[in-house]
Amino acid sequence: MILYLVVPCYNEQEVLNITAEKLCEKLNSLIACKKISPLSRIVFVDDGSKDDTWNIISGLHDKNKIFSGIKLSRNKGHQNALLAGLMEVKDYCDAAISLDADLQDDIDAIDAMTDKFINEKCDIVYGVRSARDTDTFFKKHTAEGFYKILSRLGVEVTYNHADFRLMSKRALESLADFKEVNLFLRGLVPMIGYKSDVVYYERHERMAGESKYPLKKMLSFAMEGVTSLSVKPIRFITALGIGIFSVSIIMIIYFLIRHFIDGTVTGWTSIVISIWAIGGLQLLSIGIIGEYIGKIYRETKNRPRYIIEKFLND
Numbered sequence: 001m002i003l004y005l006v007v008p009c010y011n012e013q014e015v016l017n018i019t020a021e022k023l024c025e026k027l028n029s030l031i032a033c034k035k036i037s038p039l040s041r042i043v044f045v046d047d048g049s050k051d052d053t054w055n056i057i058s059g060l061h062d063k064n065k066i067f068s069g070i071k072l073s074r075n076k077g078h079q080n081a082l083l084a085g086l087m088e089v090k091d092y093c094d095a096a097i098s099l100d101a102d103l104q105d106d107i108d109a110i111d112a113m114t115d116k117f118i119n120e121k122c123d124i125v126y127g128v129r130s131a132r133d134t135d136t137f138f139k140k141h142t143a144e145g146f147y148k149i150l151s152r153l154g155v156e157v158t159y160n161h162a163d164f165r166l167m168s169k170r171a172l173e174s175l176a177d178f179k180e181v182n183l184f185l186r187g188l189v190p191m192i193g194y195k196s197d198v199v200y201y202e203r204h205e206r207m208a209g210e211s212k213y214p215l216k217k218m219l220s221f222a223m224e225g226v227t228s229l230s231v232k233p234i235r236f237i238t239a240l241g242i243g244i245f246s247v248s249i250i251m252i253i254y255f256l257i258r259h260f261i262d263g264t265v266t267g268w269t270s271i272v273i274s275i276w277a278i279g280g281l282q283l284l285s286i287g288i289i290g291e292y293i294g295k296i297y298r299e300t301k302n303r304p305r306y307i308i309e310k311f312l313n314d
Contacts, residue, residue: 001035001036001037001040001094001095001114001117001118002036002037002039002040002092002093002094002095003027003030003036003037003040003093003094003095003096003097003114004040004041004042004043004089004092004093004095004096004097005023005040005041005042005043005096005098005099005110006043006045006082006085006086006089006096006097006098006099007019007023007042007043007044007045007085007098007100008045008047008078008081008082008085008098008101009044009045009046009047009053009057009081009101010046010047010048010049010053010075010078010081011049011050011051011053012049012051012053012101012102013049013051013052013053013056015101015102015103016044016053016056016057016060016101017056017060018103019101019102019103020042020044020060020067022103022107023042023103023107024042024064024066024067026107026108026110027040027042027066028066030110030111030114035111035114035115035118036114039092040066040093041066041067041068041089041092041093041313042066042067042068043067043068043069043070043085043088043089043313044057044060044067044068044069044070044101045069045070045072045081045082045084045085046069046070046071046072047072047075047076047077047078047080047081048072048073048074048075048076049075054069054071057069057071057312058312061312061314065314068312068313068314069310069311069312069313070084070085070088070310070311070312071308071309071310071311072084072306072307072308072309073306073307073308073309074307076305076306077183078163079183079184079185080183080305080306081306082098082163082185083175083183083185083305083306084305084306084308085098086098086167086172086175087172087175087176088308088311089172090169090172090173090176092313093169094168094169095114095117095166095167095168095169096167096172097110097113097164097165097166097167098163098164098167099127099163099164100162100163100164103204104203104204105127105162105164105201105203105204106127106201106202106203106204108201109127109164109200109201112125112199113125113127113165113166113199114166116197116199117166117168120195120197121195122166122168122195122196122197123167123168123170123171123192123194123195123196124165124166124167124168124171124189124192124194124195124196124197125165125166125196125197125199126158126161126164126165126196126197126198126199127161127162127164127165127198127199127201128158128159128160128161128198128200128201129160129161129162129200129201129202129203130200130201130202158190158198161186161198162186163185163186164201165189167189168194170194171189171192171194174192174194175188175189175192178191181295181302181303181305182295183305233288237285237288237289240281240285
């Protein structure tokens with residue numbers, strides 16, 4: 001079995017050498033146990049880093065051919081960088097495991113993933129967090145809420161799973177058939193089907209450097225996930241419009257009755273509240289619809305999701 005580890009990197013110079021050392025030890029131990037082939041590789045994908053990340057990757061490749069490197073022509077975002085790595089290695093490997101460069105994902109879970117691939121013939125093995133004890137209160141509850149919202153919107157996702165997963169060669173080939181520009185791999189991979197399973201692990205603290213997912217990016221990623229895989233927000237707008245229209249008819253009937261019975265008292269409060277409430281709902285609705293129209297625009301352009309500048313692989 002030829003196994004490739006695909007690691008997207010963006011400004012990871014502080015942690016990259018430590019990550020490379022640990023992943024090399026893990027891969028060599030699997031090779032020594034004859035679980036995987038000596039042709040297995042560790043592939044770092046440089047997502048247009050502005051620091052010394054690519055020079056470190058090039059140096060690692062020169063010293064040890066177990067390390068490979070992919071350099072994107074510019075920054076395209078984590079999901080595109082991850083997809084670029086997976087698509088480039090699918091012709092060289094029997095299975096690929098994707099994980100982040102900070103090694104918060106427990107690399108010891110790789111053993112269990114390969115066992116499920118070899119012994120149980122699983123095409124996809126999801127790395128799932130057993131607990132969120134290392135997260136802050138805010139991050140823990142917002143992340144859990146995000147998964148619940150996706151589920152209720154009809155998006156098939158694996159709860160508490162990020163992008164730590166094993167995919168077989170045929171699963172990668174099937175993923176290549178998904179051509180959309182707006183990527184949310186956590187929602188796309190379950191659509192592939194095939195035999196799947198999970199491996200539970202405990203997430204560690206980041207070893208060095210800063211998180212590449214601050215609150216702003218997390219919110220943007222969440223919006224991408226919802227609007228890329230579900231049309232229920234638009235249906236919600238339709239239902240909301242029907243509801244407001246129904247209430248308005250009831251209110252018209254009520255005020256007409258009041259007018260003919262005892263007259264009405266002119267007041268600006270109810271008018272102002274109505275204007276602000278309905279105006280706010282209209283702007284929100286236009287914004288949600290605009291989000292979908294923007295995605296349609298990007299899809300019709302059919303621009304490349306990434307451009308590879310260099311690929312170091314022996």
